């Protein structure tokens with residue numbers, strides 16, 4: 001369960017302050033598939049980063065699985081994140097010099113509990129079986145994103161945060177990616193997906209719309 | 220995945236960045252190695268030449284005529300033998316191999332000879348070196364080639380010079396110089412023959428000033444010895460060897476100034492490459508952080524790479540530098556054929572130790588930036 005208590009985030013820049021999140025209160029029970037929607041600049045990425053404990057809010061509290069994320073030390077937070085949260089990014093962020101299997105395995109070591117023996121099955125499940133030894137540059141965008149999902153899944157996290165995971169994909173690949181995220185949710189995981197458009201709506205158990213850093217409406 | 224494996228995979232992936240780094244270290248190391256290798260050979264040559272020059276320092280009595288000494292090589296006045304001890308007991312001095320000599324021309328059995336009495340060589344405290352000349356036992360004499368031939372003297376003969384009995388220990392081979400006209404004996408015997416008890420005509424020494432910066436060595440020696448023995452005069456025989464040593468020293472200095480510049484330039488080069496590498500890998504760093512990797516792992520990836528760059532640069536640079544020294548060293552340092560330039564193991568070890576450190580130091584600041592990148596900022600979608 002993710003609980004945001006009156007979270008605000010203000011970026012200070014030379015040009016002035018930007019209020020990216022403006023007093024958001026939000027509860028996401030375990031096992032939900034939440035789509036966070038909103039126009040560009042509405043604060044979706046900021047919200048995910050705050051939930052992940054990678055960005056400290058200017059005000060408010062963030063609790064994940066009952067633990068106050070920002071009460072932890074930086075190291076504890078990194079370990080907590082590695083154990084509980086998987087990430088999927090719009091730009092995939094695969095390490096270019098490692099092959100697909102190695103990229104997935106990269107998530108294993110940080111955690112300490114090593115699930116790297118499961119990499120082959122995971123790749124198989126995501127339709128990447130024949131690609132294990134390929135470099136990211138040799139993959140299509142859809143394959144890259146599926147690799148990123150495999151990496152996010154490896155540690156068997158409780159939560160997957162996905163920021164525009166289909167932003168660079170054609171509709172067919174986008175559907176596949178969403179399907180995998182939905183599978184994770186079906187198996188008991190919690191998913192939070194940030195999107196511009198309706199890509200996630202078919203799978204979402206709930207839609208949160210953001211506008212100017214505030215929840216707009218909910219489904 | 221182990222840090223080392225990741226480093227190697229990254230190296231392979233970004234070969235150009237790595238090779239440029241290695242090139243930078245190679246240039247710095249090659250310069251250093253070429254200089255060190257040639258300079259060491261040059262030092263060996265100087266040491267050899269200085270020694271072959273023999274005693275180039277002459278201390279004679281104050282009232283001896285310098286002009287006469289220069290023309291004949293023999294001082295025409297004497298000084299007390301105790302001067303030798305006085306000189307030898309000094310600390311921190313710029314000469315060595317002290318030799319007391321009493322010398323005078325005389326006619327013996329109708330032949331002009333040079334009677335030369337030599338005391339055993341002494342060295343100042345703590346600077347003991349093997350003597351440069353043979354030691355002559357009291358009661359014995361070494362006969363110069365011309366004297367022996369003209370007078371038919373042979374080894375084992377007993378001779379008498381002005382009432383002093385001497386046994387001929389050796390007849391010397393022809394030298395083609397003044398030695399051929401000498402009768403060399405122990406100082407005490409010469410003092411008896413020449414009726415100069417407790418007197419010497421000259422102290423010979425070797426100066427150790429080959430590598431003194433700036434100052435005029437003769438001036439230094441005169442000040443130094445003048446303070447100890449005010450009633451003497453100091454003469455220094457300059458020679459080709461001396462001039463060449465000086466020439467080499469000039470080259471040496473030029474290089475000594477250039478090497479730090481080249482090294483600094485290469486350091487900047489390595490640093491710039493590290494900055495480029497870190498910038499290119501910002502999102503990778505952010506991702507590793509997001510996956511829970513700590514600063515130690517991320518810093519290790521970059522510093523490990525820097526270390527490898529340094530090691531490889533040291534090896535290649537040593538090869539290049541030693542080759543340069545072998546090819547151009549003799550020319551630049553004006554070495555004679557008798558001094559060989561050879562790769563020095565010490566210099567290789569120095570390079571292997573210093574280059575990785577150098578590369579790490581040059582990359583350090585960008586790497587510190589890398590590990591402190593905010594993952595949220597680097598992973599933000601553009």
Ligand SMILES: Nc1ncnc2c1ncn2[C@@H]1O[C@H](COP(=O)(O)OP(=O)(O)OP(=O)(O)O)[C@@H](O)[C@H]1O
Pocket residue numbers: 011012013018019020038039040041042043044045046047196596600
């Ligand atoms: N590092 C930053 N410094 C200053 N302002 C920032 C920073 N990051 C984001 N912002 C601002 O905060 C607001 C929210 O940004 P955010 O990236 O969360 O929006 P988003 O909903 O993810 O947008 P998009 O759909 O384009 O990805 C924007 O107005 C943005 O300009």
Ligand SMILES: [Mg+2]
Pocket residue numbers: 044045046163600
């Ligand atoms: Mg965004």
